[in-house]
Amino acid sequence: MDPCPFCRIAAGLEDADLVALRTDRVLVVPALRQRRRNRGHALVLPVDHVARTADADPALLGEILRTAGRVGLAQRAAFGATGTTTFLNEDAPDQVLPHLHVHVVPRRAGDRFRMPDPEGEVQDREERRLQGLALAAALRSPPSTGSGGRG
Numbered sequence: 001m002d003p004c005p006f007c008r009i010a011a012g013l014e015d016a017d018l019v020a021l022r023t024d025r026v027l028v029v030p031a032l033r034q035r036r037r038n039r040g041h042a043l044v045l046p047v048d049h050v051a052r053t054a055d056a057d058p059a060l061l062g063e064i065l066r067t068a069g070r071v072g073l074a075q076r077a078a079f080g081a082t083g084t085t086t087f088l089n090e091d092a093p094d095q096v097l098p099h100l101h102v103h104v105v106p107r108r109a110g111d112r113f114r115m116p117d118p119e120g121e122v123q124d125r126e127e128r129r130l131q132g133l134a135l136a137a138a139l140r141s142p143p144s145t146g147s148g149g150r151g
């Protein structure tokens, strides 16, 4: 049994109902720990176990970051975010899982977001499942970026 929780999700062995998006190389799941003011915080991770960005090929990193951008737009539609903060940890003191993952945090005016974040709380499974469904729906019909067609 693979001890890496993200590899187990990627293999479909756990939490299949939390996966909001899956391609051949990346998947999107709601984060376990979230602040109430940043509901919808999601993770983008590679399907294959990659520990660090330095170990990942550029095409994979490109797909991860492009997917993070799509998730950010979906969070506007699914959770009313007005923007996002995207980050990743590499051997950070508070990092729990050594499987590369990018955090995409939905932001709103007055959310008082900060890092590292002492207000992150473990979210229950049903809440995360509902977030996954909302993100999945928003990812299927990406919202307009608002840039319009003029110019």
Ligand SMILES: [Zn+2]
Residues within 6 Å of the ligand: 004, 005, 006, 007, 008, 048, 049, 050, 098, 099
């Ligand atoms: Zn892994």
